[in-house]
Structures are given as structure tokens and as C-alpha cells.
Amino acid sequence: MSVSAGVREPYTLQRLLDVAVQVFTERGYDGTSFQHLSQASGLSKSSIYHHIEGKEQLLRLGLEQALDPLMATITEAEALGGPAIGRLEHLVRRNIEILTERLPYVTLLLNVHGNTETERWALEQRRAYNKAVAAVVQEAVDEGSLRADVDAKTTARLVFGMINSVREWYRPGRGTSPEKLADQVLGLLLDGIRAG
Amino acid sequence: MSVSAGVREPYTLQRLLDVAVQVFTERGYDGTSFQHLSQASGLSKSSIYHHIEGKEQLLRLGLEQALDPLMATITEAEALGGPAIGRLEHLVRRNIEILTERLPYVTLLLNVHGNTETERWALEQRRAYNKAVAAVVQEAVDEGSLRADVDAKTTARLVFGMINSVREWYRPGRGTSPEKLADQVLGLLLDGIRAG
Incomplete structure (x- = not known):
């Protein structure tokens, strides 16, 4: 129960987690x-x-830390009700x-390959998430909000492929704010970049 | 100059490369x-x-194998002339x-982090490529083909983020053909998915 002599300051589980994820x-x-x-x-191994x-x-x-909030958004979206596009x-x-x-945690999630039970669990969660999003895309097609020629599965993949690529260049606190980034991404996805 | 006794069939450099990239x-x-x-x-180490x-x-x-054809497309595009949107x-x-x-080669390229001279060279090439594409996006904005509120740098990043994410699920010879995939991606990027 005692903290190792080599520790400079008290460590919490959260900080250990931050280091481990890195x-x-x-x-x-x-x-x-x-x-x-x-x-x-x-920290010593025993700590x-x-x-x-x-x-x-x-x-x-x-x-x-990445999956819990992501999966919760599926329930949030259902609770919203209203048109699928919203x-x-x-x-x-x-x-x-x-x-x-939560950039480091989402990065960890996106690098998972499925070699351990935990990694396979994470991949299953990701698949469930993608499936739920593809279902909303399909609903939005069916309600007439999205173009009829949109393939729900490929579109969901491309949409999240684009979003997830943001981790490769986004640095928190620098440049574009998350809100502006979301506006840009949604503008591009919904209306494209071609001039009206 | 002789081939090691452990080799089952003659190896070419290309095949060694395929294995190494994997x-x-x-x-x-x-x-x-x-x-x-x-x-x-x-192959034995000496082979x-x-x-x-x-x-x-x-x-x-x-x-x-990934960079040479990619960089060549910049010159191809210049040679085309005509409107930047084309x-x-x-x-x-x-x-x-x-x-x-060239999925395995492009995957290798996209995983490069810059720890060796060769990796830093590859990152420089990627940066030059992204810059050239961002310049064409900006030209397309300037000529009035793309929406005026499009930020060229972020758009180029998001566009190639989406395209590069294809490596995570695309399996050659199965499902969507490269041509159809290109149609879907371009349709989404240029005109969005919202119903007219």
C-alpha cells in the first residue's frame, strides 16, 4: 500500500493511464x-x-476512455428523436x-488490431458503433434528407475515415477549434465543396 | 552470387520487397x-x-513504390491544364x-514517422504532395469552381484523410471497384450527400 521511494509525486490511476496510453x-x-x-x-513495477x-x-x-463516450452518443442520438439527418x-x-x-485515447482505439481479448472487445464495439451510424445514414436516405444513390455503409466508413484522420494533424489548443472543425467537416459532407 | 540452399524457389528483389513491406x-x-x-x-541473411x-x-x-507514382500525378495534373477543378x-x-x-506500399508510407533519414525524406515528399494539392484546391476556389469559404489546407487534409482511410477496409478484388469508389468519393466531396 505504500508508494515506492522512487516516485517524485503522488500518482493517480488516471495519470498512470495517460502515460500507458502514450x-x-x-x-x-x-x-x-x-x-x-x-x-x-x-513508478516501480510494484507501485x-x-x-x-x-x-x-x-x-x-x-x-x-474513448469507447464509453462514443457509444453513449448512439443513445444520445436516439434520445434526440426527430429527422435522421439531425x-x-x-x-x-x-x-x-x-x-x-481525448486524442490519445481515440488514437489508441484506432490502432487496435485484435490480438487480445480486450482488443477484440474494442473492435466489436467499433463495429457496433459503425453499424449504428450506418443505420442512421440509411434512415436519412429513406426520409429523403440524403441523396438516394448514397450507399449507407460506404458513406459511414468514408465519413468516419475523414473524421478519424484528423488525429494525424490536429493539435489541441492550436489552430482550428473543435467547433469550427465540425462546421467544416459537416459542410463538406452534407453540401460538398463545389460552388453552388 | 549463389542462392542459399534453404530457398525453395528463385527470389527476385520485388518479391523480397513485398515480404519486407508486410x-x-x-x-x-x-x-x-x-x-x-x-x-x-x-532467404538466408547472406542471400x-x-x-x-x-x-x-x-x-x-x-x-x-508508393511515392513515385503519387508524385508523378502532380506533374500529370499540371500537364492536363484546364480548370483547376478538373x-x-x-x-x-x-x-x-x-x-x-499498391495498398501495402501506401500503407507503409502512411505509417512513416520520421525516425530515420529515409523516413524523413518520405515525410518531406508527402508534405510536398499535400502542398501541391492544397495549391490546386486554392486555384479551384479562386476560379470559382469551389465554394469561397473553403479553406484549402484543411480541405486538402480532410480529402486525403478520407481517401487514405480506405486502406483500413478496402480489400482488392472484393466489393467496390476502384472506379466506383472514386466516383463515390468524388460525389461526396464535390456535392455532398444532402438531397438536392
Whole structure:
């Protein structure tokens, strides 16, 4: 229960998680050892074990930081009711918000390949999310809000492919705000970039 | 000059490259040893050295398989002349063609982080490519083909973010053809998905 002598300041589980998610992304989950986590956090291995049961629990907690809010947006969109196009807009805006607010966690999620039980669980959640969004796209086509020639599955993939690519260049606090970014993305997706 | 006794059939440099690019993507370039390349290719280390000078040369050859045709499309687009919107369409179509035809090589390119000289060279090339595309987007805005509120740099990033995300789900020979995919992407980008 005591904190290791090598620790400079008290560590919380959240901070351990922040460090672990960074290391997982840099080295890959499989390539990360407890030695790496210990070096990066400044915590002894026994201190790390004081907070968590093992490496996979850290991965799960990290993935939940991205997945929990993302999955919640499906329920939020359902609760909104109204035309599907409005619910789709909500899904896109919230996704961009979550991505920009929780960049390291969403990056971890998007790098998951499915080698462990936890990674397969995360992939299942992502598939459920994509399916729910594709269903809203299809509803928006059926209600006449979206073009009839729109293929719901490919469109949902392309839309989130575009949104998720934002992680490659977006730096929180610099340049475009999340709100402006969401406006740009929605403008492009809904109305395209061709001059009227 | 002789081929190792362990080799089942003659190997060409191209096939060694195909294997190496796969291993680089799975393990990361830094995480790939000559031992890994030897195991994956069935070639002895000395046979590999018969074909190439070192690991970084394989990386460079692999990256060229993606970068050479991509960079050539900039010159192709210039040679086309005519309105910038037509040149932009050419760039998008050719990018999708190259991505789908050379998926493992483009994936390698998109995973580059800049730890070695070769990786930094590849990142520079990508930056030059993005800049050239952003310039064509800006020209298309200036000529009145694209909406005046379109920010060229962000738009170029979002457009190629969407296109590059295709690598995560596209499987050559299955489902949508590259031509149909290009039609869908261009339709979405230019005119959006909202019903007229």
C-alpha cells in the first residue's frame, strides 16, 4: 500500500493511464513491457501493480476512455428523436468533440488490431458503433434528407475515415477549434465543396 | 552470387520487397530485424544481402513504390491544364487508383514517422504532395469552381484523410471497384450527400 521511494509525486490511476496510453501508441501494446511502463511513469513495477492487475487492464481502461463516450452518443442520438439527418449531425459533431478532447485515447482505439481479448472487445464495439451510424445514414436516405444513390455503409466508413484522420494533424489548443472543425467537416459532407 | 540452399524457389528483389513491406507494417520498421526478414522470406541473411545493402534500402525501395507514382500525378495534373477543378478530380482519382493498386506500399508510407533519414525524406515528399494539392484546391476556389469559404489546407487534409482511410477496409478484388469508389468519393466531396 505504500508508494515506492522512487516516485517524485503522488500518482493517480488516471495519470498512470495517460502515460500507458502514450507508451502503447509509441511502442504498440504487444511491444510494451512493464519495464517500459515503469520507466515512462517513474513508478516501480510494484507501485504499478498497486493500481492495476496487469497490462491488459490498463489497455481496457484506456480504450474505455474513448469507447464509453462514443457509444453513449448512439443513445444520445436516439434520445434526440426527430429527422435522421439531425441525429447524424449530432453523431458527427460529438465524434469530433470526443476525438479532439481525448486524442490519445481515440488514437489508441484506432490502432487496435485484435490480438487480445480486450482488443477484440474494442473492435466489436467499433463495429457496433459503425453499424449504428450506418443505420442512421440509411434512415436519412429513406426520409429523403440524403441523396438516394448514397450507399449507407460506404458513406459511414468514408465519413468516419475523414473524421478519424484528423488525429494525424490536429493539435489541441492550436489552430482550428473543435467547433469550427465540425462546421467544416459537416459542410463538406452534407453540401460538398463545389460552388453552388 | 549463389542462392542459399534453404530457398525453395528463385527470389527476385520485388518479391523480397513485398515480404519486407508486410513485415515492416506488422512489426514497425524499428522493430524489424534481419532475422525477421530472413524468416518471412525464407532467404538466408547472406542471400538478402546479395539483393540489397541493408534494411533502410528496403524501406526506401518500398516507399518509392508508393511515392513515385503519387508524385508523378502532380506533374500529370499540371500537364492536363484546364480548370483547376478538373485537375483536382484527376489527383483524387489517381490517388485512389494508386492506393488500391499498391495498398501495402501506401500503407507503409502512411505509417512513416520520421525516425530515420529515409523516413524523413518520405515525410518531406508527402508534405510536398499535400502542398501541391492544397495549391490546386486554392486555384479551384479562386476560379470559382469551389465554394469561397473553403479553406484549402484543411480541405486538402480532410480529402486525403478520407481517401487514405480506405486502406483500413478496402480489400482488392472484393466489393467496390476502384472506379466506383472514386466516383463515390468524388460525389461526396464535390456535392455532398444532402438531397438536392
